[in-house]
Amino acid sequence: MVMLFGTIAALYFAREILIPLAFALILTFVLTPVVALLQRSRIGRGPSVAVTVLVMMAAAGCVGWSIAIQLVNVAQELPMYRQNIQAKMEKLRIPTTGPLGLAANSLREIAHDLSSPGAPSPEPGAPVQNRKQRTAPGSTGLPLPVQIVQQPADGSQYLRGLIQQVLRLLGLAGLVLIFTVFMLIKRFDLTHRLFRLVGLGQINIMTQALDDAAQRVSRYLLMQVLVNASFGTLFGFGLHFIGVPYPALWGVVAAILRTVPYVGTMVAAALPIALSLAAFDNWLPPLLVFLLFAGLELIIANFVEPWLYGANTGISSLALLVAAIFWTVLWGLPGLILSTPLTVCVVVLGRYVPQLSFLHILLGDEVVLEAEAQIYQRLLAMDQPEAHAIVGRFLKEKPLMDLYDSVLIPVLSLAEQDRHKGAIDTAREEFLFLSINEMITELSEFPVAHDSSQAGDAAAESAPAERLSARVICLPANDRADEVTAAMLAQILERAGHVALSLPIAHASLAEMLALLEVRPDDVICISALPPYAFTPARTMCKLVRERFPKVKLVIGVWGFSGDTEKAKARFERTQPDRLLTSLAQAVEQIQELIRPQAS
Numbered sequence: 229m230v231m232l233f234g235t236i237a238a239l240y241f242a243r244e245i246l247i248p249l250a251f252a253l254i255l256t257f258v259l260t261p262v263v264a265l266l267q268r269s270r271i272g273r274g275p276s277v278a279v280t281v282l283v284m285m286a287a288a289g290c291v292g293w294s295i296a297i298q299l300v301n302v303a304q305e306l307p308m309y310r311q312n313i314q315a316k317m318e319k320l321r322i323p324t325t326g327p328l329g330l331a332a333n334s335l336r337e338i339a340h341d342l343s344s345p346g347a348p349s350p351e352p353g354a355p356v357q358n359r360k361q362r363t364a365p366g367s368t369g370l371p372l373p374v375q376i377v378q379q380p381a382d383g384s385q386y387l388r389g390l391i392q393q394v395l396r397l398l399g400l401a402g403l404v405l406i407f408t409v410f411m412l413i414k415r416f417d418l419t420h421r422l423f424r425l426v427g428l429g430q431i432n433i434m435t436q437a438l439d440d441a442a443q444r445v446s447r448y449l450l451m452q453v454l455v456n457a458s459f460g461t462l463f464g465f466g467l468h469f470i471g472v473p474y475p476a477l478w479g480v481v482a483a484i485l486r487t488v489p490y491v492g493t494m495v496a497a498a499l500p501i502a503l504s505l506a507a508f509d510n511w512l513p514p515l516l517v518f519l520l521f522a523g524l525e526l527i528i529a530n531f532v533e534p535w536l537y538g539a540n541t542g543i544s545s546l547a548l549l550v551a552a553i554f555w556t557v558l559w560g561l562p563g564l565i566l567s568t569p570l571t572v573c574v575v576v577l578g579r580y581v582p583q584l585s586f587l588h589i590l591l592g593d594e595v596v597l598e599a600e601a602q603i604y605q606r607l608l609a610m611d612q613p614e615a616h617a618i619v620g621r622f623l624k625e626k627p628l629m630d631l632y633d634s635v636l637i638p639v640l641s642l643a644e645q646d647r648h649k650g651a652i653d654t655a656r657e658e659f660l661f662l663s664i665n666e667m668i669t670e671l672s673e674f675p676v677a678h679d680s681s682q683a684g685d686a687a688a689e690s691a692p693a694e695r696l697s698a699r700v701i702c703l704p705a706n707d708r709a710d711e712v713t714a715a716m717l718a719q720i721l722e723r724a725g726h727v728a729l730s731l732p733i734a735h736a737s738l739a740e741m742l743a744l745l746e747v748r749p750d751d752v753i754c755i756s757a758l759p760p761y762a763f764t765p766a767r768t769m770c771k772l773v774r775e776r777f778p779k780v781k782l783v784i785g786v787w788g789f790s791g792d793t794e795k796a797k798a799r800f801e802r803t804q805p806d807r808l809l810t811s812l813a814q815a816v817e818q819i820q821e822l823i824r825p826q827a828s
Contacts, residue, residue, distance in 0.1 A: 252407030309506035600638035705757035706765035
């Protein structure tokens with residue numbers, strides 16, 4: 229926290245140097261490919277940098293001069309629209325009669341009373357005059373109110389302030405230009421110094437980080453230029469058809485101002501709307517200009533920009549808004565312009581530096597929680613509709629087998645871990661199991677055609693008659709989580725063409741439950757167990773099954789187990805199962821291999 233606040237304080241107090249340095253860094257990212265292209269033509273680095281910077285300055289100067297000339301022409305033509313402006317102001321004036329007019333007059337009187345100094349009320353009784361005090365003729369003896377009125381600024385003061393602002397902008401532009409030229413010429417030297425600073429052991433990581441940041445910033449700026457140019461072109465054509473004067477000017481101004489997030493958009497809309505209000509004697513053209521701008525902005529800001537910028541910057545939409553506010557508070561308008569490129573660099577830094585990984589988590593657009601964690605969190609919050617929605621989105625891209633293996637079984641594992649630690653209460657535990665059971669029941673009607681990865685489909689078509697005589701009996705090893713996984717396995721086996729039975733947890737003892745179970749010689753028994761405490765109840769169940777049905781094929785599924793299966797089978801000692809499985813996909817394949825020799 230000390231380092232974080234120290235960094236923010238340094239960014240604020242050193243903003244006079246850091247702002248032009250940041251602009252120069254962004255320009256370096258943009259101009260580096262052009263300089264590299266000129267260098268491939270066997271032009272030295274110095275001449276390549278000089279040509280690139282001079283062309284950039286000439287282009288910026290031509291565009292700025294053209295805009296300034298046309299803005300002067302607009303200002304000169306404004307007196308021609310004085311009659312339209314006065315007519316619209318008369319129409320917008322609040323009436324003096326009626327309820328609205330009376331309310332407006334009352335507000336004006338209250339404002340006048342509050343703004344004017346009140347005279348002190350005389351005290352009761354005759355005023356006592358001091359004999360030594362002389363009273364001027366015609367004076368009432370009351371103190372006169374004194375108001376300090378600031379002298380209006382003359383033309384020289386206004387001109388001096390304007391010159392100071394222009395000189396400040398020129399100084400900022402000069403610093404940016406100097407830093408840019410220096411970075412372009414000494415790019416490799418600065419990179420080598422950075423590598424030496426972070427250490428030779430971090431060269432690989434820093435190279436990846438610099439390349440990633442440069443690519444992201446360059447792609448973002450390129451996409452921004454294309455989007456703003458398209459916006460300005462469409463806006464200019466729309467203004468031309470509406471009949472607004474100087475449509476090309478307002479299109480170019482809108483494209484330039486949109487580089488300033490949020491604020492630039494409003495200014496770009498206000499200028500042509502104000503001109504249309506002055507130039508036309510009716511309200512239809514200003515309304516059409518507003519609708520044109522609003523329609524283009526809604527489409528581009530809500531559909532085009534999230535699609536393009538999100539894919540090229542790796543920043544979430546909320547992070548872009550927060551970053552814009554943060555950099556604006558620190559650096560003002562320059563911070564608002566630089567907010568997205570600077571945030572891109574911060575996200576890349578958090579991606580490659582482990583100590584700053586929280587920045588990548590907070591600001592990045594990557595999925596922070598996997599599907600299983602999202603579903604588990606929603607079920608703990610007792611939000612069943614959202615959990616179903618996450619399942620639905622998952623099934624649009626992947627088959628049902630993957631949903632069970634990579635999502636719902638890990639959800640049950642998380643619940644089992646919290647249950648054994650006593651971190652989940654009874655109500656939430658009951659709600660979680662009921663919700664997952666409902667999901668499994670609903671997914672039994674999920675189309676098989678969408679589940680193309682299920683093993684055993686071809687085998688189910690080859691010899692269905694033989695497999696009908698071989699059943700797969702799915703037994704839970706211990707608790708409700710094992711029962712739910714057994715139901716998942718039975719459903720997947722049925723979809724693969726097998727005859728599968730899933731038995732619930734018996735209230736009687738395991739021996740009594742197995743005594744009531746009738747098993748045929750060609751049946752397969754599958755015991756479902758879910759970690760973290762899966763092997764002890766699975767070994768107990770395996771021992772009882774072997775004693776009751778010594779010749780039956782026995783399979784044990786320890787779902788989600790990531791260890792060595794051969795060593796795990798050795799833990800069952802003399803009652804080892806025929807197969808030890810770790811996923812439902814593997815279970816379908818292995819059970820098919822156990823059944824196939826009997827079917828042949």
